[in-house]
Amino acid sequence: MNEKNKLTQLSELGEFMIIDKLTANNKTVNSSTKKSIGDDAAIIKYAEDFQTVISNDLLIEGIHFDLSYAPLKYVGYKAVVVNLSDIYSMNAIPEQILVSIAVSNRFSYEALEELYTGIYEACEAYNVDLIGGDTTSSKMGMMISITAVGKAKKERITYRNGAKSGDIICVSGNLGAAYMGLHILEREKKIAIETNTNPDWSEKEYILHRQLRPEARRDIVEYFHKWDILPTSMMDISDGLSSEILHICNQSKCGAKIYEDQLPIDKQTYNAANEMNLIPATVAMNGGEDYELLFTLNPNDANKLKDNNQITIIGEITDKLDEIDLIAVDGTPVQITAQGWNALLTQK
């Protein structure tokens, strides 16, 4: 990308040629994909005993991603993963995506190719087919719209409203990493602009990766399937644990206790929080974009979790509707409020 004079202006190619070139090597792997890119619409057919699970997201440059530090390949990868995460959080398996992008003339064809490299990498990593979409222009910046489609047997789908008093509350992986990664990136961006030096990423690789190139928890959904575990409720953590547990409690009409000392926090997250004078537990509760799974289980299923070090029991569901509390290390209950990411509030 250094040879500026070799970059291809989008206007040299035209809309149809851009789509044709970007999707020239597109291959599909799922038998449910009956017709991919190339017509007015794509065709999918799942087996009779499956329902179709579908979700759509819009990612905007400057709001959801910052190209001053996020490589386009990672932006493409993350855009897909974020959508697949919505399908997994229904306990379903994604098999197709449709991708529409809008870009201004600021972008070269090669930049779009880099974005699509990330999109295809995610498709390959998650066995998902790219089956449709659109490429158009924007007045300013880049927008990416992704629709993810998946399948699940009706009786296996997990909603937000099934949590019952006595259920255990679990999360996959660890929390707050993506949020601390974002903080570090924002700080180093500022320093780099002011001092014209290169940032030092040592001991921060993991949290940066969690922010720039997250993964969806396909492994957890596959583990549920293997061990015949059916969560009573589930959602993915995109806005922060506080916000998500409130959704589950509101929709399930129940209360919850989450134990501060049970929150899974990675060492890099912990250190970065301390370095920036943030409380690690607050970061774990309110940091968004982890794309971990939050779920509740009948306590009888707890013994099925012991072979999986990627799952942590962090609390329990209660029947006290107005008590959704974080139990601090000293035993004090603190009411949980949603302080998570809110694009419309934080917008300058």
Add this chain to the structure above:
Amino acid sequence: MNEKNKLTQLSELGEFMIIDKLTANNKTVNSSTKKSIGDDAAIIKYAEDFQTVISNDLLIEGIHFDLSYAPLKYVGYKAVVVNLSDIYSMNAIPEQILVSIAVSNRFSYEALEELYTGIYEACEAYNVDLIGGDTTSSKMGMMISITAVGKAKKERITYRNGAKSGDIICVSGNLGAAYMGLHILEREKKIAIETNTNPDWSEKEYILHRQLRPEARRDIVEYFHKWDILPTSMMDISDGLSSEILHICNQSKCGAKIYEDQLPIDKQTYNAANEMNLIPATVAMNGGEDYELLFTLNPNDANKLKDNNQITIIGEITDKLDEIDLIAVDGTPVQITAQGWNALLTQK
């Protein structure tokens, strides 16, 4: 909308509240909709003998719509219709849509409500359920992403690649109206800015309507079903007849003759073209956004069309791959080239 002081800032509401308020009265009518808005994803289930048809589009303010003359209600209606048209053009019936929007703080909550009024009007007019989506912020302007989902029996789906030599070429409705509507709107916008006068829309209502609030040809697909007509190929006219007939010929590996004197052109389109020194047939061939259906039929089916005054036979498919011609009124063949709308080329 005149009482400026009563408008609600989006930042007063927050992301979740906005979605909740906009979708508070959302009702679903199709039995295939198993789970609508309110979870990480929506759930659809079509009967065993149907395949799922799916399409996704991204509409950008300043590229696809101009809020200086398009009311938000119409923008919402059109955004839905444009996507439904993609489903009808596969000879399928749309039953669900997902809508994601991004807006800057320039917009009030009431503006979004107006947009959604149009979206709901289209849902009601076409018996489609709004089942999901996302609301987020943008740095500048409004973006609308719509995914349309529909159903069709496998053997009824029409692709672009099935046209055969000897087939007749047909279009629904008339052509060029939306393009002339756009021209008039652009001209009057300029005059209104320069002279501070209100534009005179008399004798132009139809073409303005075709541009601002088009309809998808559900009636044609229903007619096919009723009379057991199966087009050999079909697509909707979004980029212009020239562009679309080239797609069909390229994918079907055939040639085509289209007769200039057969092109259906409305009187208002004809008059507006003359007024602006444009050739009506050129407008009909290259004007986009009509969302009429272009399809080919086995000539044996021609007699089934005679009761439908909304369908015009405009030409025939040939086996001469390199001859895709408009036959002028004097009999001269003129090679058809795609001069249709190309957002990336026309972008300033």
